Amino acid sequence: MPVRNRFAELHPEITAWRRDIHQNPELLYDTHRTSALVAEKLREFGCDEVVTGIGRTGVVGAIKGKTDTQGRVIGLRADMDALPMQEQTGLDYASQTPGAMHACGHDGHTAMVLGAAKYLAETRNFDGTAVVIFQPAEEGGNGAEAMCRDGLMDRFGIQEVYAMHNVPGLPTGQFAIRSGPLLAAVDEFDIHLDGRGGHAAKPHETVDTTVMLSQLVVALQTIVARNTDPTLQAVLSVTSVETSSTAFNVIPQSARVRGTVRTHSNEMRDLVERRLTEVTQGVVAAMGGTARVTYTRCVPVTINAEAPTQHAEAAAIAVGGSCLEAPMVMGGEDFSFMLQERPGAFIVLGNGDSAGLHHPEYDFNDEIIPIGCSWFAEMVEIRMPAA
Numbered sequence: 001m002p003v004r005n006r007f008a009e010l011h012p013e014i015t016a017w018r019r020d021i022h023q024n025p026e027l028l029y030d031t032h033r034t035s036a037l038v039a040e041k042l043r044e045f046g047c048d049e050v051v052t053g054i055g056r057t058g059v060v061g062a063i064k065g066k067t068d069t070q071g072r073v074i075g076l077r078a079d080m081d082a083l084p085m086q087e088q089t090g091l092d093y094a095s096q097t098p099g100a101m102h103a104c105g106h107d108g109h110t111a112m113v114l115g116a117a118k119y120l121a122e123t124r125n126f127d128g129t130a131v132v133i134f135q136p137a138e139e140g141g142n143g144a145e146a147m148c149r150d151g152l153m154d155r156f157g158i159q160e161v162y163a164m165h166n167v168p169g170l171p172t173g174q175f176a177i178r179s180g181p182l183l184a185a186v187d188e189f190d191i192h193l194d195g196r197g198g199h200a201a202k203p204h205e206t207v208d209t210t211v212m213l214s215q216l217v218v219a220l221q222t223i224v225a226r227n228t229d230p231t232l233q234a235v236l237s238v239t240s241v242e243t244s245s246t247a248f249n250v251i252p253q254s255a256r257v258r259g260t261v262r263t264h265s266n267e268m269r270d271l272v273e274r275r276l277t278e279v280t281q282g283v284v285a286a287m288g289g290t291a292r293v294t295y296t297r298c299v300p301v302t303i304n305a306e307a308p309t310q311h312a313e314a315a316a317i318a319v320g321g322s323c324l325e326a327p328m329v330m331g332g333e334d335f336s337f338m339l340q341e342r343p344g345a346f347i348v349l350g351n352g353d354s355a356g357l358h359h360p361e362y363d364f365n366d367e368i369i370p371i372g373c374s375w376f377a378e379m380v381e382i383r384m385p386a387a
């Protein structure tokens with residue numbers, strides 16, 4: 001079944017919701033206006049249950065099918081938060097909030113799951129319960145984890161969970177997915193180096209943290225180059241270096257090196273974390289200083305389970321006619337927290353030839369709304385066919 005006619009009819013209405021959300025972007029957990037709008041719409045659609053305040057500002061709606069003979073429950077997730085950046089699209093519905101912008105298309109994701117909810121509440125052509133999940137704080141706030149901690153999965157009896165992200169550069173409306181790891185684990189490291197500061201003209205009386213820092217940045221690159229299996233993926237990027245000196249003639253007492261690690265498996269993640277600590281301690285000890293390493297695991301690997309990936313692909317082919325094999329990418333997604341609790345899959349949908357995600361000129365492509373809505377509806381109907 002291609003795009004459903006009902007979504008062609010609803011297209012202008014859903015586009016209006018999307019642009020309204022776009023114009024009023026909210027950051028992290030402060031999605032108060034968006035959450036209120038979502039909850040109001042879900043009630044208006046006649047959802048059987050609408051619960052707010054899950055994961056602080058998360059919203060959940062439950063829609064019962066015409067029958068419920070087997071107690072089946074499928075979750076569909078959207079993200080609602082924007083990014084802390086200044087929009088430069090010049091659109092008439094551009095952000096009205098300085099320094100906040102929907103540059104990742106979460107406005108579109110929210111509108112599409114809302115559209116699917118409206119349709120599912122109208123038709124109820126399935127056997128079981130569809131649960132629509134709207135999370136805050138995808139961009140660096142682990143909102144999905146917060147919703148899971150508040151008991152999302154057990155409270156609604158969710159058995160499988162699905163989500164979608166738009167992708168600029170992939171043709172408009174083209175689906176792509178892959179089984180196994182799709183997005184990376186995102187980790188952060190913060191290394192404090194200590195030496196002995198002093199006069200720049202008397203280096204022999206100091207333990208120079210600037211030289212230590214320089215050696216360390218280069219040595220850290222050998223972890224991916226020399227310690228990891230070259231057929232597997234890992235990224236280690238140093239993104240920030242600073243020292244305690246601001247003077248041209250002072251050797252700094254301390255220094256700080258920060259960055260991120262991206263991996264696609266827990267084994268690789270463990271290896272890079274262990275080597276990062278060993279290499280740091282080794283380099284710093286060789287130069288007479290000391291180091292304190294803080295390694296923070298932010299977001300797990302997004303791993304698509306095999307059977308749910310096949311279902312998601314079947315729904316994509318039914319709606320869009322084809323589904324490509326998605327390449328692995330080193331970006332992260334906190335939907336991975338939900339996939340740790342329940343089997344499910346994350347699919348991507350082409351946004352066409354737009355500016356990239358997180359770019360000030362990015363905009364979600366409203367043309368893909370009926371396609372995305374149809375996929376969410378299809379997921380519910382193929383996983384819980386009407387009795």
Ligand SMILES: [Zn+2]
Nearest residue numbers: 104139357358
């Ligand atoms: Zn993003």
Ligand SMILES: [Zn+2]
Nearest residue numbers: 104106138165
């Ligand atoms: Zn995103």
